[in-house]
Amino acid sequence: xxxxxxxxxxxxxxxxxxxxxxxxxxxxxxxxxxxxxxxxxxxxxxxxxxxxxxxxxxxxxxxxxxxxxxxxxxxxxxxxxxxxxxxxxxxxxxxxxxxxxxxxxxxxxxxxxxxxxxxxxxxxxxxxxxxxxxxxxxxxxxxxxxxxxxxxxxxxxxxxxxxxxxxxxxxxxxxxxxxxxxxxxxxxxxxxxxxxxxxxxxxxxxxxxxxxxxxxxxxxxxxxxxxxxxxxxxxxxxxxxxxxxxxxxxxxxxxxxxxxxxxxxxxxxxxxxxxxxxxxxxxxxxxxxxxxxxxxxxxxxxxxxxxxxxxxxxxxxxxxxxxxxx
Ligand SMILES: [Zn+2]
Numbered sequence: 001x002x003x004x005x006x007x008x009x010x011x012x013x014x015x016x017x018x019x020x021x022x023x024x025x026x027x028x029x030x031x032x033x034x035x036x037x038x039x040x041x042x043x044x045x046x047x048x049x050x051x052x053x054x055x056x057x058x059x060x061x062x063x064x065x066x067x068x069x070x071x072x073x074x075x076x077x078x079x080x081x082x083x084x085x086x087x088x089x090x091x092x093x094x095x096x097x098x099x100x101x102x103x104x105x106x107x108x109x110x111x112x113x114x115x116x117x118x119x120x121x122x123x124x125x126x127x128x129x130x131x132x133x134x135x136x137x138x139x140x141x142x143x144x145x146x147x148x149x150x151x152x153x154x155x156x157x158x159x160x161x162x163x164x165x166x167x168x169x170x171x172x173x174x175x176x177x178x179x180x181x182x183x184x185x186x187x188x189x190x191x192x193x194x195x196x197x198x199x200x201x202x203x204x205x206x207x208x209x210x211x212x213x214x215x216x217x218x219x220x221x222x223x224x225x226x227x228x229x230x231x232x233x234x235x236x237x238x239x240x241x242x243x244x245x246x247x248x249x250x251x252x253x254x255x256x257x258x259x260x261x262x263x264x265x266x267x268x269x270x271x272x273x274x275x276x277x278x279x280x281x282x283x284x285x286x287x288x289x290x291x292x293x294x295x296x297x298x299x300x301x302x303x304x305x306x307x308x309x310x311x312x313x314x315x316x317x318x319x320x321x322x323x324x325x326x
Contacts, residue, residue, distance in 0.1 A: 023305070024301060024304045024305045025304075026300055026301050026323060027323065028071060028072040028074075028316070028320035028323055028324070029072060030304070030308075030310055030311050031074075031310075031311055031312075031316040031319065032073075032074075032075040032076065032311070032313075032316065033068055033073055033076050033077070033312075033313070033316035033317060034077045034078075034079060035053075035056060035061060035064060035065070035076045035077070035078055035079070036053070036054070036055050036056065036079050036080075036081055036209065037055075037056055037057070037061050037079070037080055037098055037102040038055045038057055038081045038098070039057065039081075039082070039083045039098060040057045041058070042057060042060065043055060043056060043057035043060060044057075044064075047207050047208055048207055049203035049206070049208075049275060050203060050278055050279065050282075050314050051282055052314070052317065052318065053208075053314050055081065058102050058105045061102055062105060062106065062109045065106055065110045065113050066110055067317070068113070068316070068317060069110060069112060071316075071317060071321065071324070072320055072324070073316050073320050074113070075113070075114035075115070076106070076113065076114070076115060076116065077116040077117075077118060078102055078103065078106075078116065078118065079123060079208065080092075080097065080098035080102070080124075081098065081208075081209050081210060082098050082123065082124055085123075085124055085126045086125070086126060087125065087126055087127070087132075088125075088132070088146075089124035089125045089131075089132075089146060089150075090124070092121045092124035092146070092149075092150045092153075093146070093149035093150045094153065095153055095156065095157070097153065099154065099157075100153055100154065100156075100157040103115050103117060103154065103157040103158050103159050104158055107157075107158040114160045114161065115158070115159055115160050116160065116161040116162075116163050117154040117157075117159040117162055117163065118165050119150050119151050119154060119162050119164040119165065120150075120165035120166045121143070121146055121147075122209075122211050123209045123211045126214065127213065127214045127215065128205070128211045128213040128214055129213065129216070130165070130166040130167070130168070130218065130221060131143025131147070131166055131168060132146060136215070138168075138220055138221055140168050140169055140170070141170075143166065143168055144168055144171060145174075147166060147168065147174055147175060148174050148175065148178040151164070151175045151178055151179060152178055152179070152182060155179060155184045155187055159187070160187075161188045161190050161245075162179075162187060162189055163189075163190040163192065164189065164192060165192040165195065166221065167192065167195050167221040167234075168221060170241070171191075172189060172191050172238045172241035172242050172243050173242065175189055176189065176241065188245065189242060189245070190245040190246075190310075191243035191245070191246050192272070193231075193234050193238040193243060193248070194246075194247070194249070194254075195222050196224070196225045196231075196249065196250065196254065197217065197218050197219045197222035197223060197224065197225065198222075198249075198250050198253075198274070198276070199276065200250045200253070200275070200276030200277060201250075201274055201275060201276065202275070202276060203275035203276055203278075203279045204274065204276075208275060225254075228257060228260065231257050232260065232261070235261055235264075235265060235267075236265070239265060239267060244268065245268040245270055245310065246261065246265065246267050246268070246269055246270070247269070247271065247310075248269070248270075248271050248272075248308075249271070249272035249274060250271075250272060250273070250274040250276070251273040251274065251277060251303050251308070251311075252277045252299060252302075252303075254271075255302065255306040258271055258303065258308055259306045259307050261307065262307025263307070268309050268310070269307055269308055269309050270308065270309065270310035270312060271303050271308040271311055272312045272313075273299070273300070273303065273311060273312060273313035275314065278313070278314040278315065281295050293318070293322055296315045296319055297319060297322060299315075300313060300315065
Protein backbone atom coordinates (compact mmCIF):
# COMPACT_ATOMS: atom_id res chain seq x y z
CA UNK A 1 0.00 0.00 0.00
CA UNK A 2 1.98 2.96 -1.25
CA UNK A 3 1.12 6.33 -2.69
CA UNK A 4 -1.33 8.05 -2.46
CA UNK A 5 -2.28 6.39 0.87
CA UNK A 6 1.28 6.72 2.15
CA UNK A 7 2.65 10.26 2.20
CA UNK A 8 5.79 10.63 4.30
CA UNK A 9 5.64 14.40 3.89
CA UNK A 10 2.61 14.46 6.29
CA UNK A 11 4.99 14.24 9.24
CA UNK A 12 7.33 16.92 7.88
CA UNK A 13 4.75 19.71 7.63
CA UNK A 14 6.00 21.86 10.46
CA UNK A 15 8.66 21.92 13.15
CA UNK A 16 6.30 20.74 15.90
CA UNK A 17 5.42 17.55 14.01
CA UNK A 18 9.01 17.03 12.92
CA UNK A 19 10.07 17.37 16.55
CA UNK A 20 7.59 14.71 17.69
CA UNK A 21 8.95 12.08 15.35
CA UNK A 22 12.62 13.06 15.45
CA UNK A 23 14.69 9.92 16.00
CA UNK A 24 17.89 11.43 17.34
CA UNK A 25 18.19 14.53 19.48
CA UNK A 26 21.39 16.28 20.37
CA UNK A 27 21.91 17.22 24.00
CA UNK A 28 24.69 19.04 25.80
CA UNK A 29 24.62 16.16 28.29
CA UNK A 30 26.42 14.03 25.66
CA UNK A 31 29.27 16.46 25.15
CA UNK A 32 32.84 16.43 26.40
CA UNK A 33 34.92 19.55 25.72
CA UNK A 34 38.68 19.09 25.28
CA UNK A 35 40.72 21.69 27.18
CA UNK A 36 44.43 22.53 26.90
CA UNK A 37 46.22 23.44 30.10
CA UNK A 38 49.53 25.33 30.11
CA UNK A 39 51.91 26.52 32.86
CA UNK A 40 51.72 30.01 34.32
CA UNK A 41 48.87 32.22 35.43
CA UNK A 42 46.39 34.51 33.69
CA UNK A 43 47.09 32.76 30.38
CA UNK A 44 44.15 32.56 27.97
CA UNK A 45 45.42 32.42 24.40
CA UNK A 46 43.19 31.45 21.53
CA UNK A 47 44.42 28.49 19.45
CA UNK A 48 44.52 29.83 15.89
CA UNK A 49 43.39 26.58 14.22
CA UNK A 50 40.60 26.09 16.78
CA UNK A 51 38.96 29.51 17.22
CA UNK A 52 36.97 29.64 20.45
CA UNK A 53 39.39 27.18 22.09
CA UNK A 54 42.30 28.29 24.25
CA UNK A 55 45.56 27.52 25.95
CA UNK A 56 44.63 28.06 29.59
CA UNK A 57 46.68 28.34 32.75
CA UNK A 58 45.04 26.63 35.71
CA UNK A 59 43.35 29.80 37.05
CA UNK A 60 41.77 30.46 33.64
CA UNK A 61 40.98 26.75 33.23
CA UNK A 62 38.83 26.96 36.35
CA UNK A 63 36.88 29.94 34.92
CA UNK A 64 36.40 28.12 31.63
CA UNK A 65 35.23 24.94 33.37
CA UNK A 66 32.65 26.91 35.36
CA UNK A 67 31.31 28.40 32.10
CA UNK A 68 31.26 24.93 30.55
CA UNK A 69 29.36 23.49 33.50
CA UNK A 70 26.86 26.37 33.38
CA UNK A 71 26.08 25.44 29.77
CA UNK A 72 25.08 21.93 30.89
CA UNK A 73 28.20 20.21 29.53
CA UNK A 74 29.04 17.47 32.05
CA UNK A 75 32.69 16.78 31.27
CA UNK A 76 36.00 18.12 30.06
CA UNK A 77 38.92 16.18 28.58
CA UNK A 78 42.28 17.51 29.71
CA UNK A 79 45.44 17.78 27.66
CA UNK A 80 48.64 19.14 29.18
CA UNK A 81 51.20 21.30 27.43
CA UNK A 82 54.24 20.93 29.73
CA UNK A 83 57.09 23.39 30.13
CA UNK A 84 59.72 20.78 29.30
CA UNK A 85 59.81 17.39 27.57
CA UNK A 86 62.26 14.49 27.74
CA UNK A 87 62.83 11.05 26.21
CA UNK A 88 61.18 9.29 29.16
CA UNK A 89 58.10 11.57 29.23
CA UNK A 90 58.72 12.05 32.94
CA UNK A 91 56.36 15.03 33.06
CA UNK A 92 53.49 12.75 32.12
CA UNK A 93 53.39 10.90 35.44
CA UNK A 94 54.81 13.44 37.86
CA UNK A 95 52.44 14.06 40.79
CA UNK A 96 53.09 17.75 40.19
CA UNK A 97 52.71 17.55 36.41
CA UNK A 98 50.57 20.06 34.60
CA UNK A 99 47.58 17.73 34.16
CA UNK A 100 47.78 16.32 37.69
CA UNK A 101 47.75 19.88 39.12
CA UNK A 102 44.88 20.83 36.83
CA UNK A 103 42.82 17.81 37.88
CA UNK A 104 43.26 18.62 41.57
CA UNK A 105 42.27 22.25 40.97
CA UNK A 106 39.20 21.34 38.92
CA UNK A 107 38.02 18.73 41.41
CA UNK A 108 38.26 21.18 44.30
CA UNK A 109 37.01 24.36 42.57
CA UNK A 110 34.41 23.08 40.09
CA UNK A 111 32.37 20.44 41.91
CA UNK A 112 30.12 18.33 39.73
CA UNK A 113 32.34 18.66 36.66
CA UNK A 114 33.60 15.31 35.37
CA UNK A 115 37.30 15.46 34.62
CA UNK A 116 38.46 13.03 31.94
CA UNK A 117 42.20 12.72 31.43
CA UNK A 118 44.02 11.73 28.27
CA UNK A 119 46.54 9.01 29.05
CA UNK A 120 49.28 9.23 26.42
CA UNK A 121 52.92 10.25 26.66
CA UNK A 122 53.10 12.11 23.32
CA UNK A 123 52.72 15.60 24.77
CA UNK A 124 55.67 14.87 27.06
CA UNK A 125 58.21 13.07 24.85
CA UNK A 126 60.82 15.06 22.93
CA UNK A 127 60.13 12.84 19.91
CA UNK A 128 56.38 13.53 20.02
CA UNK A 129 55.79 9.76 19.94
CA UNK A 130 53.24 7.95 22.11
CA UNK A 131 55.77 6.07 24.26
CA UNK A 132 59.35 4.93 24.42
CA UNK A 133 61.26 4.55 21.16
CA UNK A 134 63.71 1.73 20.45
CA UNK A 135 65.64 1.89 17.16
CA UNK A 136 63.07 4.23 15.71
CA UNK A 137 60.16 1.93 16.62
CA UNK A 138 57.57 2.57 19.33
CA UNK A 139 58.36 -0.15 21.87
CA UNK A 140 55.12 -1.67 23.10
CA UNK A 141 55.83 -3.36 26.41
CA UNK A 142 58.17 -0.80 27.98
CA UNK A 143 55.67 1.89 26.96
CA UNK A 144 52.95 -0.03 28.81
CA UNK A 145 54.86 0.47 32.05
CA UNK A 146 54.86 4.18 31.33
CA UNK A 147 51.11 4.08 30.61
CA UNK A 148 50.52 2.40 33.99
CA UNK A 149 52.49 5.15 35.77
CA UNK A 150 50.56 7.92 33.99
CA UNK A 151 47.25 6.22 34.77
CA UNK A 152 47.99 5.93 38.48
CA UNK A 153 49.19 9.54 38.70
CA UNK A 154 45.91 10.69 37.12
CA UNK A 155 43.88 8.45 39.42
CA UNK A 156 45.68 9.76 42.48
CA UNK A 157 45.11 13.35 41.36
CA UNK A 158 41.36 12.65 41.18
CA UNK A 159 40.59 11.95 37.51
CA UNK A 160 37.00 10.75 37.01
CA UNK A 161 37.64 8.81 33.79
CA UNK A 162 40.99 7.80 32.30
CA UNK A 163 41.20 7.75 28.51
CA UNK A 164 44.16 5.89 26.99
CA UNK A 165 45.02 7.19 23.52
CA UNK A 166 48.24 5.42 22.52
CA UNK A 167 46.77 2.36 20.72
CA UNK A 168 49.39 0.09 22.31
CA UNK A 169 48.56 -3.61 22.48
CA UNK A 170 47.47 -4.54 25.99
CA UNK A 171 47.10 -1.02 27.34
CA UNK A 172 43.59 -1.49 28.72
CA UNK A 173 44.58 -4.67 30.55
CA UNK A 174 47.67 -2.93 31.94
CA UNK A 175 45.67 0.05 33.15
CA UNK A 176 42.87 -2.00 34.70
CA UNK A 177 45.38 -4.12 36.60
CA UNK A 178 47.31 -1.08 37.80
CA UNK A 179 44.14 0.69 38.92
CA UNK A 180 42.66 -2.34 40.67
CA UNK A 181 45.92 -3.10 42.48
CA UNK A 182 45.77 0.36 44.04
CA UNK A 183 42.09 0.34 44.97
CA UNK A 184 40.74 2.31 42.03
CA UNK A 185 38.20 -0.39 41.11
CA UNK A 186 35.53 2.15 40.32
CA UNK A 187 37.54 4.38 37.99
CA UNK A 188 36.19 3.91 34.44
CA UNK A 189 38.38 3.54 31.37
CA UNK A 190 37.28 5.22 28.14
CA UNK A 191 39.42 3.51 25.52
CA UNK A 192 40.47 5.16 22.29
CA UNK A 193 39.69 1.73 20.85
CA UNK A 194 39.61 2.40 17.11
CA UNK A 195 41.92 5.35 16.60
CA UNK A 196 43.01 5.82 13.03
CA UNK A 197 46.31 7.27 11.78
CA UNK A 198 44.68 10.43 10.41
CA UNK A 199 46.01 13.73 9.10
CA UNK A 200 42.91 15.28 10.67
CA UNK A 201 44.90 15.52 13.93
CA UNK A 202 47.43 17.98 12.53
CA UNK A 203 45.94 21.18 13.99
CA UNK A 204 45.86 19.54 17.44
CA UNK A 205 49.55 18.62 17.39
CA UNK A 206 50.83 21.72 15.60
CA UNK A 207 48.90 24.30 17.54
CA UNK A 208 47.08 22.52 20.38
CA UNK A 209 49.77 20.59 22.20
CA UNK A 210 52.95 21.55 20.27
CA UNK A 211 53.86 17.89 19.93
CA UNK A 212 54.42 17.43 16.21
CA UNK A 213 56.52 14.33 15.52
CA UNK A 214 60.27 14.89 15.23
CA UNK A 215 60.57 11.85 12.93
CA UNK A 216 58.54 8.96 11.57
CA UNK A 217 54.77 8.57 11.78
CA UNK A 218 52.18 6.89 13.99
CA UNK A 219 51.18 4.19 11.53
CA UNK A 220 52.80 1.38 13.54
CA UNK A 221 50.30 1.83 16.36
CA UNK A 222 47.32 3.80 15.08
CA UNK A 223 45.05 2.09 12.57
CA UNK A 224 45.18 2.13 8.79
CA UNK A 225 42.22 4.23 7.66
CA UNK A 226 41.45 1.62 4.97
CA UNK A 227 40.31 -0.93 7.57
CA UNK A 228 36.98 -1.64 9.18
CA UNK A 229 37.14 -5.32 10.27
CA UNK A 230 40.36 -4.56 12.13
CA UNK A 231 38.57 -1.75 13.98
CA UNK A 232 36.05 -4.29 15.26
CA UNK A 233 38.91 -6.53 16.46
CA UNK A 234 40.50 -3.57 18.28
CA UNK A 235 37.21 -2.72 19.97
CA UNK A 236 36.51 -6.36 20.91
CA UNK A 237 39.93 -6.69 22.53
CA UNK A 238 39.56 -3.46 24.49
CA UNK A 239 36.20 -4.64 25.83
CA UNK A 240 37.73 -7.98 26.76
CA UNK A 241 40.58 -6.21 28.56
CA UNK A 242 38.14 -4.13 30.61
CA UNK A 243 37.20 -0.95 28.73
CA UNK A 244 34.02 0.65 30.07
CA UNK A 245 33.48 3.02 27.15
CA UNK A 246 34.94 2.55 23.67
CA UNK A 247 35.79 5.31 21.24
CA UNK A 248 36.13 5.80 17.53
CA UNK A 249 38.44 8.61 16.40
CA UNK A 250 38.14 10.64 14.17
CA UNK A 251 34.37 10.99 13.75
CA UNK A 252 33.07 12.46 10.50
CA UNK A 253 34.92 10.38 7.90
CA UNK A 254 34.48 7.31 10.11
CA UNK A 255 30.74 7.15 10.75
CA UNK A 256 30.57 3.71 9.11
CA UNK A 257 32.90 2.48 11.88
CA UNK A 258 30.76 4.20 14.52
CA UNK A 259 27.60 2.60 13.16
CA UNK A 260 29.19 -0.83 12.95
CA UNK A 261 30.69 -0.57 16.45
CA UNK A 262 27.31 0.28 17.97
CA UNK A 263 25.56 -2.52 16.09
CA UNK A 264 28.16 -5.16 16.93
CA UNK A 265 28.94 -4.33 20.57
CA UNK A 266 26.08 -2.28 22.11
CA UNK A 267 28.68 -0.67 24.37
CA UNK A 268 28.72 2.94 25.54
CA UNK A 269 30.33 4.55 22.51
CA UNK A 270 32.22 7.82 22.23
CA UNK A 271 33.39 9.62 19.11
CA UNK A 272 36.12 12.22 18.93
CA UNK A 273 35.19 15.02 16.55
CA UNK A 274 38.82 16.00 16.01
CA UNK A 275 40.67 19.25 15.37
CA UNK A 276 40.81 18.84 11.59
CA UNK A 277 37.05 18.37 11.43
CA UNK A 278 36.58 21.54 13.44
CA UNK A 279 39.11 23.44 11.36
CA UNK A 280 37.48 22.42 8.06
CA UNK A 281 34.04 23.59 9.10
CA UNK A 282 35.39 26.76 10.66
CA UNK A 283 37.51 27.63 7.61
CA UNK A 284 34.64 27.03 5.18
CA UNK A 285 32.39 29.24 7.32
CA UNK A 286 35.00 32.00 7.35
CA UNK A 287 35.10 31.88 3.56
CA UNK A 288 31.35 32.34 3.57
CA UNK A 289 30.79 28.96 1.95
CA UNK A 290 29.02 27.23 4.85
CA UNK A 291 26.73 28.27 7.69
CA UNK A 292 28.91 27.51 10.71
CA UNK A 293 26.21 26.93 13.33
CA UNK A 294 23.93 24.92 11.05
CA UNK A 295 26.74 22.67 9.79
CA UNK A 296 28.01 22.15 13.33
CA UNK A 297 24.61 20.92 14.54
CA UNK A 298 24.18 18.76 11.44
CA UNK A 299 27.60 17.14 11.88
CA UNK A 300 27.09 16.48 15.61
CA UNK A 301 23.56 15.10 15.09
CA UNK A 302 24.83 12.74 12.39
CA UNK A 303 27.42 11.39 14.86
CA UNK A 304 24.53 10.59 17.23
CA UNK A 305 22.50 9.03 14.44
CA UNK A 306 25.44 6.78 13.56
CA UNK A 307 25.45 5.47 17.15
CA UNK A 308 27.58 7.76 19.31
CA UNK A 309 26.46 8.19 22.91
CA UNK A 310 29.25 10.60 23.81
CA UNK A 311 30.66 13.32 21.53
CA UNK A 312 34.04 14.82 22.31
CA UNK A 313 34.04 18.08 20.39
CA UNK A 314 35.64 21.52 20.24
CA UNK A 315 32.16 22.75 19.24
CA UNK A 316 30.70 21.76 22.63
CA UNK A 317 30.21 25.27 24.03
CA UNK A 318 28.67 26.83 20.91
CA UNK A 319 26.52 23.77 20.28
CA UNK A 320 25.28 23.84 23.89
CA UNK A 321 24.40 27.53 23.52
CA UNK A 322 22.43 26.82 20.35
CA UNK A 323 20.64 23.85 21.90
CA UNK A 324 19.72 25.90 24.92
CA UNK A 325 18.04 28.43 22.63
CA UNK A 326 15.86 25.71 21.17
ZN1 LIG B 1 49.82 9.89 21.80
